[in-house]
Amino acid sequence: MLVALPASIAFGVTIYAAIAPSYAAIGALAGIIGATVIGLVASTLGGTDRLISAPCAPAAAVLSAFAIELVGQGIDPNTIVLLLVLLGVLAGIVQLLLGFIGVGRLIKYIPYPVVSGYLSGVGLIIIGSQIPKFVGAAVGTRWWEALLAPWSWDWRALAIGTATVIVAVAAPKITKKVPGTILGIVAGLLTYFALAIQEPKLWEITGNPLVIGPLGAARDGYFAAITERWHDIGDLHLSQIASLFGSALTLAALLSIDTLKTCVVIDQLTRTQHDSNRELVAQGIANISSAAVGGTPGAGTMGASLVNLNSGAQTRVSGVMEGVLSLIAALIFGSFLAWLPVATLAGILIVIGIRMLDREPLRFIESRATVFDFAVVLAVVVVALTIGLIAASAVGVAMAIILFVREQIGGSVVRHKVYANQMSSTWYRPEAEMRIIEQKGNQAVIFELQGSLFFGTTQQLYSELEPELGKRNYVILDLKRVQSVDVTAAHLLHNVRQTLQERGAMLLFSGVREKLPNGRNLREFLEQTGVVNASDDSVVRVFPELDAAIEWVEDHILGEVQAPAETETPIELQEMDLFSHRKDETLKDLETRMEQRTYRAGETIYAQGAAGDEIFWIRRGTVRIFAPLGAGRSRHIASFSRGDFFGGLAFLDNRPRGNDAVALTETEVYVLSREQFDLLAEEHKKLAFSLITAIARTLAIRLRHADTELTMLQEY
Template sequence: MRELFKKLYQTGDFWGGIAAMLVALPASIAFGVTVYSAISPGHAPLGALAGIIGAIVIGSLAAVLGGTDRLISAPCAPAAALLSAFAIEMAQQNLPGHTIVLLMLLLGVLAGLFQIVFGFVGIGRLIKYIPYPVVSGYLTAVGLIIIGSQLAKLLGTPAGTGLVAALTEHSLWDWRALAVGGTTMLVMWLGPPLTTRLPGTILGILAGIACYFGLALQDTALFSVSDNPLVIGPFGVSSDGYLQAISARWYDIGELRLNQVGALIGNALTLAVLLSIDTLKTCVVLDQMTRSRHAPNRELVAQGVANAAASAIGGIPGAGTMGATLVNLSSGAKTRASGLIEGISALIFALLLGGLLAWLPVSALAGILIVVGLRMIDRGPLRFVQSSATVLDFGVVFMVIAVALTIGLLAASGVGVALAIILFLREQIGGSAIRHKFYVNQMSSRWHRPESETRILAQKGDQAVIFELQGSLFFGTTQQLYSDIEPELKHRNFIILDMKRVQSVDVTAAHLLCQLRDSLAERKALLILSNVRENLPNGRNLREFLEQTGVTDGSDAIRLFPELDSAIEWVEDHLLGEHDRATASMPEQPLELAEMEMFQERKDETLADLEAKLIRRHYAAGETIYSRGEAGDAIYLIRSGTVHIYAHLGGGRTRHIATFGRGDFFGGLAFLDGQPRGNDAIAATDAEFFILTQEQFARISEEHKKLALTVLRSLARSLALRLRHADAENAMRQEY
């Protein structure tokens, strides 16, 4: 054990935990006093004790069971705001004080159990997706609620004074409470810029206590804690009495009505969500500062166990707190052992100096919470008003705050999420599901076709239109999508919908596809879908979904292709009238040299001389013809079959960039510039070639200069046409 503490002392976890305790414990006491004072002023000492218990139990258990290094957990502002509102509501129903305390005990336990469930079912990954405007409005509302609950205590007005009366009836103010609370707030604000040795909370508490005893020198009655409204006062419970009180609370559970317990569910769920958000928000900030990664679900289970245990023995629930965590980090803490040190040191501090806590000024604790509340107010959304693009997001923030202050935090969270969903749908509906629109004579397949076929496709290519879709195809976007496609339905023989960038498809969008298919079928036209994936980002099998919704159910008016290039290639074949040949069962006959386009006007004897110098070679399907890095000393004239060219993308990945077929050639670029091959050539089918090497070409240049010039011109022309076509396609894409 001595070695363990020595190690903690050396690593900084010891001092980090001590420093974090000095921040967390006073704030926890202030939160406890706030919550229990809402029942009656006489419950304030019990609230201070509840805050201490919460700091000890939550700080220790969350650190032991959680997995986030340096995280400090303690009673927090969201818990104080919700529990205070709950206590006020119960007090207005004239429930006895001990019943309200018991209900708050059950509320904390249920919230902890909900958090455990959140962790086990994996909700920890989802809470972080709550929209920023909702979180911002929620935190600001909690800050305002905290401030509103503390103003009367800061001003020293009599117990039971409403907020409006406390602010307007100056005769009720106690200038002594205002002086102590004002001094606490001033030092808490100004202390950190002046010194980093002590946290601002500690400086504020010390300043408030010093101010109080300075006033006591002028009024000796302030040296008494009995019947003194300016201080917390004695707890009025011993260790034995405390255990009896806890036992009595659990014994009194049988007196609660079922509707009272049922009414806790909604508040407990809200509290669990609040505490979970507060914890995970702190963890995310901690990850960013330390380049680490927390386990959200494990952390929620740990927080739930800690909150349930703390509430069961009379403490108030809490969460991972930003202030104490940052103090812990800046003090040199490295592991979650610092959280355990914080909990243990809070216990030691309470046992040794618990008697002194009775002298804590109520207005000093109120001042601390007001500063905490002010810091919780998110001023960032004020920038949203300056732009029409974000003014509606500001409206979400404002509505969350308004509903939280007038109705409640649970209603505020529901309204905020609902408004955020509406704004999301509005954004999706306002955008276009069409990313690009092309015709086949503007964007060809990777098949490099002969010049004669290219001219035909340039004339007939507008019979086929390509729509590259994006985003989510759902009920909000289908009407606009249909309006964009409808003008093409009457004029195009092929409509290709590329779904590579589609994130999700709902039943309404599937019905739209059925409408498009049927409209085209009336004209004997075709609907073609490409990139119909079996695993969308939302986990849905798109191919299976289209079958289930009847889009592809045995209809001849629709075809599916694995990628856009294969769909375009299929359409090109139809436009060229080659589909029957491509699907014929008889194998194609290898071309002779005279049948190839570049040699059709050469003399027979010249071609015979050339053919004698060419190498004939056969490659089986899948066989590598050449690889990247090999010497580019030959061009390949394709007599039969097809060849795929693959570019290297790095990391062992390749991409199919071109297809060459019967009558074409490839390998000309390296043949001309003498550089090594820049890609791989693979036989897609069994293929026959004439191969012309640079050595043989040199001999031909000496014997048949006109033929050599023809070969060079053919190479240059073909390469120029390919480059021109590629430039046109790139320019077309960049236009969008």
């Protein structure tokens, strides 16, 4: 309360003094009411522990600028007061709607340069508005006019404001027990009364330009004034009310950003998680309530919240108590508040404004990579100072879009580009077939895409694809990591399809998801835009995974199509590459040592952790190997078909299985246990040696191939 209440009074004075100096006391009262009502309502309904809500700098900047504009138009002061009240109510309604429709989560993602420019712009506006009051210049003097005319300064106001600023800035370095704001106000008051000793006129409160003056907060007069205001609001023209919506949107956005920024900081310090939408609803209701009873709008304030946190606050009750104590302080010290020097409040706001200036973006100038970000900050600040916060909000949104597009364009949408002879499928093929794929695998190129495919990245993507379209028979585009695709990118893909079709080449898609992060069904979208034709796969094919697409290409490069499992005939030992040059008698002895087994489709042949004393040769069917990933998940890492063997590593080192083997189709296998192999080795040492050598050689080829692929992947 000691931090929030003085600042709230200062903000209220800033807003209403812009109408006329005589309205400063009304502003002080509006600040007190705002600190009380917002503190009570926002903390009661909000979901963020330790958050202190009160009138704030963004509200003061927007509302004082609004009041100055109306004064310039010659609007009656009483009408300006009514419009300020209505503007606060409308801003609260906008916040309420933003919370209900779930925009709270989005406001947090406004880029840092835009928020930084916003806050720095508000800080400079606050400083500029207080300079004339700080130096005691005549009413209506602009800050640059005041600075260029030192002969117009009131040295008494300057002395009071200077004492306030010096103590407010220096006090935190000496003690943390009393807020610097309070000590600064005390310093200003002491300076004022020291001057009053030498100038008796300063002991008079009425007509004294150096102090706020009587608040006029008598109970009957206050309620009568509020009732009269709402009666007069009913007489406003519809056009006057409609003209407020632009300012209401700007004010609501600033208050929401200020609140949620403070909530994020509290979350980081306390390791908690706030509910953005609930907080916006609470802040909206609080601002409606505050404006309805003559208070100024506000938001969750950083300074008071951090003081609250450091003082040991744990729950929302601390925010409620801030509102209660603000009311008690106003009732007890109401007459004393009338003696607050205007220059003291100006000094406090100047200190707050300086602290709002974000100096971090100055480091952006040091690097070419961040110069544009600094330009965004500078643009928002300049527009806020020269045109207004409404225009600055529009510039901020436009800059946010530009920042997004720039980041998307800056990163490559092609994550990985390889050829089929550099990245094979998980299907383990015979050595002869692997040589063919190594020789002819460059007929197929694989592009792993990432990020957003949209108008900003289309040209970049085409420049990567174009050199390959006239050379390759197969172009695979893996969309697994793609976040979104727009119509421009779909048009590009359609052109790629047509280019390949003219050459008789094929376009293959993999990882086409039915639900992207933006909710779009990617496969359906590609069909609607003509990229994919569900009834014709002669030019474009879609595969669920990249491995399936590579496997399909390998089959076509080899000029074969895998025979269905039902028509496969079991292969004999002598037909397998590993045993093709062995004597029939030797193979008969080996076969007698082997066990023949049959597994149904989907049946587990062995599981991770099982004893590893058997090796398997596939006579018929297909087996897939899965590596467990934890939490019940697994990944397909290899496939074996007729004539291949699997389970060799565990057979050699006799350690537990490291993965799962599952029959994809009905599968027949030869099984040789380590015990039977040892018996065979006693009778046929040459066969046993040749068998181990052949197994080790095949495993070495597989391992060498896997190492090559891993090395390539590490380059990306």
